[in-house]
Amino acid sequence: MSTAIIDDAPFGRFHKKMFLLTSGGQFIDGYLLSIIGVVVLGMSKDLGMTASEEGLVGAAALVGLFIGGLIFGRLTDRIGRQLLFTLHFIAIAVASIASTFVTDPTQVVLLRVVIGIALGADYAIGSSLLSEWLPRTQRGRVMGMLIMAWFVGATAAYLVGYALISLLGDEAWRWALGSAAVPAIIFTLARIGTPESPRWLINRGRADEAHAVLRRVYGDAATPEAIGELASDEQARGIGVFDVFRGDYLKRMVFVCLFWLLQIVPLFAIYSFGPTILEAFKLSGGNASIIGSALISLLFLLGCVPALRLIETRGRRPLVVWSFALMTVPLAVLGFAPSAPVGVVLVCFCAYALFSGGPSILEFIYPTELFPTEIRATAVGIGTAVSRVGAAIGTYLLPIGLDRIGVGATMLIMAAITLVGFVVSAAMAPETRGRRLVDVSGGAAVPQPAETTRAS
Structure with a gap:
């Protein structure tokens, strides 16, 4: 059985450690991108910011994510995952x-x-390294769990922000922004000594180093025969960076970019300005909007739980298609009924959060599964960059939209974006469940949408 040493390995302590170390980047990402929404009102008052400047502050990290994803995705494929x-x-x-x-x-x-540049780098580095170590039976579930760390970080940001504002008032924003240094330092120290991806090492002709790494992780199971099988699968195939934009890989790249962008634009806008949106729906009252945002954040987290089961029982394609369809409904209700009772508004936000679990967990699954080792981090970086362009534009325009066209029209625009995501997924989403990483990423054809629709 080819590549059994990785694809068919039992899920053990090492894999759990790798997941925890990788999830640190997503925790910090969620924390940093959410804390700005908590403190933007106090920051704006203290620094005399306009609505446009508020939008720029909210979008700045996303612009950095675009830069970091593009640069460090390619760099990770060239010089390795572990160093960065x-x-x-x-x-x-x-x-x-x-x-x-x-x-x-x-x-x-x-x-x-x-900060955004560094976060963009982590998307490409962490997800590529983790996916190349995971057994195939656990790959979807574990990669999907990364986004849960994002929501945990976002929830923590709301709670920390609430506590600091309660204690320090408007000046709390400085301490809130600085607080991200604590988890960053902790994970910097924890990641020291992480092993390199043996897939990448073999792909670069460094089989002896790959053997040493596998012996360190799997012990006697890392036999010469097992290394030979892995080398046969991961030998360099002359695939270069420009192959991302050719043939079947171009189709996969277009799908990854579109589904990620169309899912993330409304989600990031809601996350970055959750308190501001809730105030527009008359749900303010001191720090009540921050607590409301924390509860919505928890629901985003809970929405991932059933999705993690469905990803391995029903598959990737039906999950992403139906999730987009269901996410459109509550946004449309908010758009057509912006003066709805408080209970309706909260139910709609909660429903959107719960239904978004499917596309959210697929952010890290599809990009790492659909591209081979030579260009995996590059593809993740490009997907990250494209999605963040849209997210940056949406985040910049959201406070302006609330101010100029109102909350109803703004929600309708978000609903339309999500509906396009449904159309794109129905037309292009492949099925990759349960397959070896080398096969699904290019060693064998990925089932086309029509085939997976019949299977689902």
Whole structure:
């Protein structure tokens, strides 16, 4: 059985450790991108920010994610996963501490861009490294769980922000932005000594190093025969960066970019300005909107739980198609009935959060499964970059939209974006459940939508 040493290995302590280390990047990402929504009102008052400047602050990290994904995705494929797995967290820690001393909006924007670049790097580095270590029976579930760390980080941001505002008032925003340095430092230290991906090592002709790494992780199971099987699967095939934009890989790249972008634009806008949106629906009252956002964040987390089961029982394709369809409904209700009773508004936000679990967990599954080792991190980086362009535009325009066209029209635009996501997924989403990474990423054809629709 080819590549049994990785694809058919039992899921053990090492895999759990790798997941926890990788999830640290998503925790910090969720924390940093959500904390800005909690403190933007106090920051705006203290720094005298306009609505446009608020949008720039919210979008700045997303612009950085675009840059970081493009640059570090390709760099990760060239020089390896492990070397970069630690270094970028140092930049996050330094920029977070510097955020406590800013004196004008421009400084905040620049620091948020730096933070975003580091976060974009982590998307490509962490997800590629983790996916290349996981057994195939657990790959979808474990990769999907990464997004849960994002929601945990987002929830933590709301709770920390609420606590700091309650204690310190409007000045709390400085401490809240600086608080991200704590988990960044912790995960920097924890990631030291992480092993390199043996798939990448073999792909680069470094079979002896791959053997040493596998012996370190799997012991006697790392036999010469097992290494030979892995080498046969992961030998360099002359695939280069430009192959991402050719043939079947181009089709996969288009799908990944579109589904990720169309899912993330409304989600990031809601997350970045959750308190502001709830205030527009007359759900303010002191810090009540922050607590409401924390509860919505928890529901986003809970929405991932059934999706993690369905990803392995029903498959990737039906999950992404039906999730987009169901996500459209509550956004449309909010758009057509912006003056609905408080209970209706909360139910709609909760329903959207729960239904979004499917596309959310697939953010890390599809990009890592559909591309081979030579270009896996590059593809993740491109997907991250494209999705963040849309997210940055949406996040920038959301406060302006609330101010100029109202909350109803803004929600209808989000519903339309989500509906397009349903159409794209129904037309293009492949099925990759239960297959070896080498097969699904290019060693064998991926089932086309029509085939997977009949199977589902």
